[in-house]
Amino acid sequence: MQRDICENYIRAMQYEGWRLVEERFDDRADPATKQLVIDDQEATLVRAFFERCAAGASGASIARWANGQVHPSASKPKARPVGGELRAPPFL
Known part of the structure; x- marks a missing residue:
């Protein structure tokens, strides 16, 4: 449900x-340990x-x-609250 x-x-x-870039979690993994690396x-x-x-x-x-x-x-992109997105066609 949450994934949907x-x-x-x-x-x-x-x-x-919006142009979205999805970063895969394995791109942030330590190659030696395969553990995710936390960006402080x-x-x-x-x-x-x-x-x-x-x-x-x-x-x-x-x-x-x-x-x-x-x-x-x-001049940089800004975060914005969710609202109008829920009225877009994929949600209707």
Whole structure:
């Protein structure tokens, strides 16, 4: 069920013109041990996202915070909350 939701979300974003790059997990594996390598910078952000979500923050407020943290430049892509994507044809 969750996988279907994620796949539908990706299709909806692509329908709206977003260019998505899917990185495979094995691309981040240590060749010697085959264990995933954690990116400390990304892990810090992921923890912050989950903490804000657990504290009751909305998707929009997390996106606003992320835009200031991750993409401070107006010329770079910005995170945005889910909303219109759910009304795209793949979900109808």
